[in-house]
Amino acid sequence: MFGQVEKEPGTLLCLMHVSSEDPDVVWMCECFADEAAFERAVSLVHAEVTKRLRELCVAGTEAYRLGLVAGKGLPRRLGTTRVPTVRRRRPRFRRG
Numbered sequence: 001m002f003g004q005v006e007k008e009p010g011t012l013l014c015l016m017h018v019s020s021e022d023p024d025v026v027w028m029c030e031c032f033a034d035e036a037a038f039e040r041a042v043s044l045v046h047a048e049v050t051k052r053l054r055e056l057c058v059a060g061t062e063a064y065r066l067g068l069v070a071g072k073g074l075p076r077r078l079g080t081t082r083v084p085t086v087r088r089r090r091p092r093f094r095r096g
Helices: 002-007 035-041 044-056
Strands: 011-018 026-032 063-067 085-089
Touching: 011 035, 026 035
Parallel strands: none
Antiparallel strands: 011 026, 026 085, 063 085
């Protein structure tokens, strides 16, 4: 999955976190340069990866679209142009 993400133009950030309270809960956080980059990320290739991940999930996934207000480590130009789209998912995976 991350090999594909590295090739996606406009994907500025893609992070995977595992909950310290429940190792079956995984958070994905993605930040895109603009709406076009977001649309590319949810293309057929990304949809196939998401489909495979959902097959592993117990409770499905939740997606949230957020507007970035501030942050560290992203290109400064984002603060003066369009606010990037941030998408977070919270899948809960089956054990074993």
